[in-house]
Amino acid sequence: MQERILVVDDDKMNLIRTKKILEKYYDVLLSESGDDALQKLQEEIVDLVLLDIEMPGMNGIETFQEMQKFSVKIPVIFLTASGDKDDVMNAIKLGAVNYIKKPFLPQELLKRVAKEFEKK
Numbered sequence: 429m430q431e432r433i434l435v436v437d438d439d440k441m442n443l444i445r446t447k448k449i450l451e452k453y454y455d456v457l458l459s460e461s462g463d464d465a466l467q468k469l470q471e472e473i474v475d476l477v478l479l480d481i482e483m484p485g486m487n488g489i490e491t492f493q494e495m496q497k498f499s500v501k502i503p504v505i506f507l508t509a510s511g512d513k514d515d516v517m518n519a520i521k522l523g524a525v526n527y528i529k530k531p532f533l534p535q536e537l538l539k540r541v542a543k544e545f546e547k548k
Contacts (some may be wrong), residue, residue, distance in 0.1 A: 430455045431545055432473060432478040436491065439506065442530070446478065446507075449534045450541065463487030466494055470501040474502055476544055477527075481508045481515050492522055497544070503544050507532075 432455040435446045450456050457472060459465040463486055465477070477495070481488035492504055506519045506527040507527045516527050526540055 431475040432457065433476045433478060433541065434459060434465060434468060434472070435478045436460075436462065436483075436488070437478075438483040439480075442480070442507075442533045447536070449537055452536070455543070462488070462491030462494070465491055467504070469495065469498065476541065477502055477504045477522075478541075479504050479506055481506055481519065489518060489522070492519065492524065496523065502546075505544065512526060 430453070433450055434457045435443055436459045437446070438445050438460055438462070443460065447456045447458060457468060458548065459468055462483060465479070468474070478491060479488045479491060488506060495502065495504070503525045506516070506524050507530055508515055508527060509530040525544055526539055528537060
């Protein structure tokens with residue numbers, strides 16, 4: 429069975445692009461907000477989350493903090509267009525397994541995701 433990845437980003441084009449890169453190898457779910465992502469995580473089995481930091485409403489950091497209250501810990505790779513090192517460092521300190529700076533090359537995304545699944 430394929431690993432399942434939840435991609436969370438408020439930009440539809442980023443969601444579509446990321447899904448196209450990943451769908452050949454993984455089962456991909458999409459979410460446009462932190463609230464929607466939390467709902468999906470309660471309804472679906474997910475092996476990894478790709479989570480945008482900058483989103484309106486509940487941002488990626490807040491979403492991640494809510495996820496940590498769940499009984500099952502799911503690895504999170506943050507996606508960030510922000511050049512702000514503090515955002516990335518905060519995410520890592522909170523327990524994110526990695527981050528990818530947007531825009532990213534398809535092979536870089538695939539490499540980072542595969543690396544996480546190799547740890548299992």
